[in-house]
Amino acid sequence: MTMNKFDQIIASKLNASNYASDESVWKNIEKALPTANASADPQAVPFYAGIAASALILLSLIALPTLSEQKINSAKVAQQNESILINSISSSSSPAQIENAELILHKPQENHEIKLVLIESKSPLVETSKKPSPVREKEVGNIPNLDVNQRIAKEEIESKGAETGILSNYDFKAIGIQCVDKSVQFECNEKLKNIRWIIDGVHVLEGHMCEFVFEEEGAHEVVMMVDQNGKTFSVRKSIEIFDAPSPIINYEVIRTPRCFEQSVELISTPGTNTYNWSYNQNKLSGNSVVFSMPEGRNNVMLTAISPEGCVAQIMQDIVVDGGLKVFIPNSFTPDNDGQNDTWFAKGLDKCASFNVQVFRATDLSLVYETSELKPWDGSFQGSTEMAQRGDQFVYTITMTDDCGINTKERGSLNSL
Amino acid sequence: MGIWHKHEEMQLVDGCIKQSRIAQKEVFSKLYGRLFSICMRYADDPDEAKDILQTGFIKVFKGVENYKGDGSFEGWIKRIVVNTAIDNYRRKKVKPVVTDSELTDRVGGNSAEEEESESIYNEVPISAVMDAVQKLSPAYRTVFNLYVMEGHNHNEIAEMLDISVGTSKSNLSKARLNLRKMLQPLVDRLSQE
Numbered sequence: 001m002t003m004n005k006f007d008q009i010i011a012s013k014l015n016a017s018n019y020a021s022d023e024s025v026w027k028n029i030e031k032a033l034p035t036a037n038a039s040a041d042p043q044a045v046p047f048y049a050g051i052a053a054s055a056l057i058l059l060s061l062i063a064l065p066t067l068s069e070q071k072i073n074s075a076k077v078a079q080q081n082e083s084i085l086i087n088s089i090s091s092s093s094s095p096a097q098i099e100n101a102e103l104i105l106h107k108p109q110e111n112h113e114i115k116l117v118l119i120e121s122k123s124p125l126v127e128t129s130k131k132p133s134p135v136r137e138k139e140v141g142n143i144p145n146l147d148v149n150q151r152i153a154k155e156e157i158e159s160k161g162a163e164t165g166i167l168s169n170y171d172f173k174a175i176g177i178q179c180v181d182k183s184v185q186f187e188c189n190e191k192l193k194n195i196r197w198i199i200d201g202v203h204v205l206e207g208h209m210c211e212f213v214f215e216e217e218g219a220h221e222v223v224m225m226v227d228q229n230g231k232t233f234s235v236r237k238s239i240e241i242f243d244a245p246s247p248i249i250n251y252e253v254i255r256t257p258r259c260f261e262q263s264v265e266l267i268s269t270p271g272t273n274t275y276n277w278s279y280n281q282n283k284l285s286g287n288s289v290v291f292s293m294p295e296g297r298n299n300v301m302l303t304a305i306s307p308e309g310c311v312a313q314i315m316q317d318i319v320v321d322g323g324l325k326v327f328i329p330n331s332f333t334p335d336n337d338g339q340n341d342t343w344f345a346k347g348l349d350k351c352a353s354f355n356v357q358v359f360r361a362t363d364l365s366l367v368y369e370t371s372e373l374k375p376w377d378g379s380f381q382g383s384t385e386m387a388q389r390g391d392q393f394v395y396t397i398t399m400t401d402d403c404g405i406n407t408k409e410r411g412s413l414n415s416l
Numbered sequence: 417m418g419i420w421h422k423h424e425e426m427q428l429v430d431g432c433i434k435q436s437r438i439a440q441k442e443v444f445s446k447l448y449g450r451l452f453s454i455c456m457r458y459a460d461d462p463d464e465a466k467d468i469l470q471t472g473f474i475k476v477f478k479g480v481e482n483y484k485g486d487g488s489f490e491g492w493i494k495r496i497v498v499n500t501a502i503d504n505y506r507r508k509k510v511k512p513v514v515t516d517s518e519l520t521d522r523v524g525g526n527s528a529e530e531e532e533s534e535s536i537y538n539e540v541p542i543s544a545v546m547d548a549v550q551k552l553s554p555a556y557r558t559v560f561n562l563y564v565m566e567g568h569n570h571n572e573i574a575e576m577l578d579i580s581v582g583t584s585k586s587n588l589s590k591a592r593l594n595l596r597k598m599l600q601p602l603v604d605r606l607s608q609e
Contacts, residue, residue, distance in 0.1 A: 004534075006592060006595075009535075009537040010537070010545055010549075013542045014453070014457055015453075017543075019449050021445050021449065025469060026444055029440075029444065029474055030437070030440075033477055034435050034478075282419075291421065292420075
């Protein structure tokens with residue numbers, strides 16, 4: 001087969017074209033396929049969205065708008081006896097994150113349809129029903145012109161004898177992921193005027209909404225103070241701030257000397273964090289994953305998500321070596337002087353299969369072709385002609401390594 | 417580079433054999449772009465390309481037990497999709513392809529001057545090339561794809577499409593000629609810039 005330059009350009013253009021995945025095609029394919037066998041794969045329980053539910057999962061979500069129904073794109077689950085443990089779900093409005101959920105199925109071997117219903121957008125660390133925040137509502141006297149520490153002290157003293165019951169209007173909520181170095185917003189009823197916020201007793205902010213970045217993990221105190229009708233009302237809440245994960249990347253190159261690409265095992269710190277790895281548009285999840293990488297520097301990105309939803313991202317270059325190398329000389333001297341009289345690529349003997357083609361540069365006619373370990377002596381196949389000094393050639397070498405990876409090398413060759 | 421590592425590929429094949437939707441979806445999502453691009457080359461328009469790809473994937477998932485692991489899983493799937501495209505062409509083929517025995521394939525390619533001048537085609541956008549390929553007649557387009565893109569020789573193509581070797585060569589030449597004609601206005605414009 002011969003390809004001229006026009007063909008080569010058109011082929012490279014067509015090979016470079018790419019298209020985004022079309023879900024409608026997948027849906028049609030899915031309809032035509034036999035029913036999935038849930039027991040075949042313990043990590044694969046099919047999820048269908050928006051269909052009659054056989055179970056309802058109530059989720060506590062981090063910083064998502066209020067939604068009624070969600071389309072589930074994918075889910076990670078594990079089956080344990082008669083329980084399905086749901087570790088994470090990617091919904092149509094990702095990034096939804098599940099704290100944890102357990103679904104008891106009466107017949108776990110059958111397929112189940114699950115409807116995901118988001119009850120409310122909540123910041124679980126402040127308003128979770130599991131861990132109610134210590135909230136004290138009280139009326140205190142107007143305490144102008146005191147420094148913050150004095151003000152808190154005054155409030156505590158006065159609050160002892162000034163409990164006035166629940167003042168539901170004077171409440172506030174937190175929005176945002178409560179992680180170190182992430183912005184958290186505090187918001188109260190917008191009809192309230194003259195609002196001051198005192199965070200950790202030292203930081204004072206104003207307005208019905210304020211934003212604060214906590215720099216340390218642990219419990220922090222947030223006090224909202226409202227001046228109204230000459231009196232000051234205060235609401236005190238405790239907020240837990242969680243530390244972001246500090247992932248590290250260790251790696252090991254699993255050398256396969258007869259393959260162009262090497263398997264690289266990437267490992268991060270074991271624990272409760274979720275790890276998402278990204279390399280060259282390939283994505284894998286887990287504490288330890290394996291990517292196939294070519295020789296040289298390869299950049300990987302690791303996203304670590306703590307159980308509380310705190311995210312940290314790091315990038316690292318992975319240096320890969322030790323794979324199959326093929327050295328292709330760009331010149332030879334077919335003059336029978338005993339030196340460089342033949343041309344051949346070194347390392348081809350380590351390939352599972354290969355094909356070498358040499359074309360004359362002037363007319364791209366094929367002058368030599370072999371799939372055997374047979375160096376070219378400069379004679380033209382099917383002709384009595386020989387390569388002369390100054391002749392130029394182009395070569396194409398197609399190689400398949402022991403891992404089944406195909407590689408094509410093209411280049412020029414000079415007869416000196 | 418292979419799209420999956422060997423271990424990953426084996427797990428996916430196993431999942432597909434067991435009709436795991438997650439495994440099938442992974443295969444679909446990872447290969448859609450490349451395979452749709454192939455189907456576009458064989459089809460008149462994107463809708464026909466989608467039909468070919470859909471049929472191809474269904475064949476893959478229903479017949480995945482036939483994959484013996486000789487080559488890469490991706491390569492096996494690609495062959496099925498190309499065969500599906502050829503089947504689609506055969507079904508559409510109403511009348512025999514007109515042959516021109518005088519036109520033969522240009523063995524050896526072009527002269528050095530022509531090679532040089534053809535570098536301008538590098539500047540042509542991918543979408544324009546795909547558009548031109550789609551505008552070729554199905555007979556020319558199929559031979560062009562099988563020869564240039566899939567690397568088959570004329571004997572193989574003749575057997576696959578049930579045509580003569582001469583017809584295969586003729587269709588390839590006409591495909592090239594028509595592609596050049598269609599891209600010429602663009603090339604002229606690019607040359608002036």
